[in-house]
Amino acid sequence: MPKFEYAPAPESRAIVSLRESYGLFIDGEFSPGADGRAFKTISPATEEVLAEVTEAGPADVDRAVTAARKAYEHTWSQLPGQERAKYLFRIARIIQEKARELAVLESLDNGKPIRESRDVDIPLVAAHFFYHAGWADKLEYAGYGPAPRALGVAGQVIPWNFPLLMLAWKIAPALACGNTVVLKPAETTPLTALAFAEICQQADLPPGVVNIVTGAGETGRALVTHPGIDKVAFTGSTEVGKEIARACAPSRKKVTLELGGKAANIVFEDAPVDQAVEGIVNGIFFNQGHVCCAGSRLLVQESVYAEVLASLQRRLATLRLGDPLDKNTDVGAINSAAQLAKIRELSEVGEAEGAQRWSPPCELPVKGFWFPPTVFTGVSQAHRIAREEIFGPVLSVLTFRTPAEAVEKANNTPYGLSAGVWTEKGSLILWMASRLRAGVVWANTFNKFDPTSPFGGYKESGYGREGGRHGLEAYLDV
Numbered sequence: 001m002p003k004f005e006y007a008p009a010p011e012s013r014a015i016v017s018l019r020e021s022y023g024l025f026i027d028g029e030f031s032p033g034a035d036g037r038a039f040k041t042i043s044p045a046t047e048e049v050l051a052e053v054t055e056a057g058p059a060d061v062d063r064a065v066t067a068a069r070k071a072y073e074h075t076w077s078q079l080p081g082q083e084r085a086k087y088l089f090r091i092a093r094i095i096q097e098k099a100r101e102l103a104v105l106e107s108l109d110n111g112k113p114i115r116e117s118r119d120v121d122i123p124l125v126a127a128h129f130f131y132h133a134g135w136a137d138k139l140e141y142a143g144y145g146p147a148p149r150a151l152g153v154a155g156q157v158i159p160w161n162f163p164l165l166m167l168a169w170k171i172a173p174a175l176a177c178g179n180t181v182v183l184k185p186a187e188t189t190p191l192t193a194l195a196f197a198e199i200c201q202q203a204d205l206p207p208g209v210v211n212i213v214t215g216a217g218e219t220g221r222a223l224v225t226h227p228g229i230d231k232v233a234f235t236g237s238t239e240v241g242k243e244i245a246r247a248c249a250p251s252r253k254k255v256t257l258e259l260g261g262k263a264a265n266i267v268f269e270d271a272p273v274d275q276a277v278e279g280i281v282n283g284i285f286f287n288q289g290h291v292c293c294a295g296s297r298l299l300v301q302e303s304v305y306a307e308v309l310a311s312l313q314r315r316l317a318t319l320r321l322g323d324p325l326d327k328n329t330d331v332g333a334i335n336s337a338a339q340l341a342k343i344r345e346l347s348e349v350g351e352a353e354g355a356q357r358w359s360p361p362c363e364l365p366v367k368g369f370w371f372p373p374t375v376f377t378g379v380s381q382a383h384r385i386a387r388e389e390i391f392g393p394v395l396s397v398l399t400f401r402t403p404a405e406a407v408e409k410a411n412n413t414p415y416g417l418s419a420g421v422w423t424e425k426g427s428l429i430l431w432m433a434s435r436l437r438a439g440v441v442w443a444n445t446f447n448k449f450d451p452t453s454p455f456g457g458y459k460e461s462g463y464g465r466e467g468g469r470h471g472l473e474a475y476l477d478v
C-alpha cells in the first residue's frame, strides 16, 4: 500500500516575542539578581539559545519571601474570597487569550509537540485557574470547617515536564485559598513561568502575591529551607523529594510532595486491542514519556501477548518524531542533554540485563536531543528498566496469567502514582482498582487529567493531593 507523506505544517513562532534576558519577578516587578548571575535556556530541539535568565541566590529568595509575606499580611489575606476569585478568573481569561503564544513558547523551551501544548497543557492550565477561581469564595463548603484559614507563604518548586501546567497546579489552589507564593520553575524550562509573571501584571494582581525566582537546584534549596515559608509544594524526583522532606522535618512547614512513578498499564485478554494499543501509546509516548504517571510498565495477559505486541509495533511505526512546532509531530525532543544521557544509560542497562530492545525505523534529527520510541520485551521484574523511572519514551513489557498475578506485579514497585486497567468487565475493573496501590487508576483510558480530580501518590510517589476538593487541604490550615 502506498503511504501518504505529510506536508510540513509548522506553527509560526512569530507570535512569541522573546526578550534577550529576564530578571526575577519579585513584588510585582522584574528586577536583576543580587549577584548578577545568569544562565541560558535553550530549545532542546535545536540547541538554539532562547534567552538568558537570572539565577536567584539566597538574597533574592529572601527578598521574594519578604515580598510574599508583606502581600499576604497586608493585601491578599485581607481580601474576601469573591475578590480573590475575580483575579483568578481574570488570569484564566488572559491565559485563554494568549493560548497560542503560550503553547508555542512551551514547545520551544520544553521540546514537546505543539499539538500537545496547544490541545492539552494550555487548556488545562486555564481550566485549573477557572476551577480554583470558583472555589475562592466557597471554601467554607469544602468540608474543612466554617472558616478555613490560609497557611501564609507557599514555596513551590516545579519540574520541566509540564512547566506551565505544574505552575497552575501549584499557584491556582494556593491563591484561591488565600496564600501568597514564591515559585521556582525548572532550570531548563523557565520561560512560560516568566510569561505568567507578565500575565499577573496584566491582571493587576497585587504586587508580591506571586513571585517567580528562576535558578537551578540551589535556588530551590534556598526556597524550601527559607524560614519565612509556611508551606512547601514540590513536584520532581523522589531523590530531591526525600531531601526536601528531611530538610523540612524539623520545621512547622506543611509539605506536599508529588514524586516519581513506574505505573503499570494492565491489558486483559478481553480488552479491545486497538483501543488498548492507543492507550499504551498515550500512556508512555505522550510528552516523550516525561510524565510522572506514565504507563512505563505494560502488563499484558499472556494469551493476547503476541497480538497486542504486533499491533503496538505496527502503531509505533506510524508515530512521527521531529520538529515540536510541526502540527503533525507526535514525539518531540527530549528535554535536556542530561535527561537524554539518563534514558540512554538505562536503555543500555536493559539490553545488558538481557531484555530485547525494539524501535521502529525512525530518523533522528542531527541537532538537539532525541530518542526514538523504544519497547523492551523479555523484561523480568528484577530488571532495572522494570523498577526505575526512566522518564523517557521507553516501555517495558511484562506478561501475567491471572488478575491476582497482575495485581502482584503491578504493586511490586516502590512507587504508587497511577495504573491503567483495560478490560470489558466492569467487575474486574473494580476488583483491580481496589487492590492496586496507586493514587489514580484509569480504566480503559490513560493520562486523563482534570482540575476537579485529586492527583497524588502512595509510597515513594509522595504525599498530599493536588486538584479537586482534596487538593485545597494542602493550602489550608486544617
Ligand code: NDP
Residues within 6 Å of the ligand: 157, 158, 159, 160, 161, 184, 185, 186, 187, 188, 215, 216, 217, 218, 219, 220, 221, 222, 224, 235, 236, 237, 238, 240, 241, 243, 244, 258, 259, 260, 261, 291, 292, 339, 342, 389, 390, 391
Ligand atoms: P529534580 O527533582 O532535580 O527537579 C525538580 C525541581 O526541583 C527543579 O525545579 C529543580 O531545579 C529543583 N531542585 C533540584 N534540587 C533541589 C533541591 N535540593 N532542593 C529544592 N529544589 C531542587 O528533577 P530533575 O530535573 O533533575 O530530573 C531527574 C529525574 O527526576 C528525572 O530523570 C526523572 O526521572 C525524575 N523526575 C520526575 C518528575 C516527576 O514529576 N515525577 C519530574 C521531573 C523529574 P533544576 O531544574 O534547576 O535542577
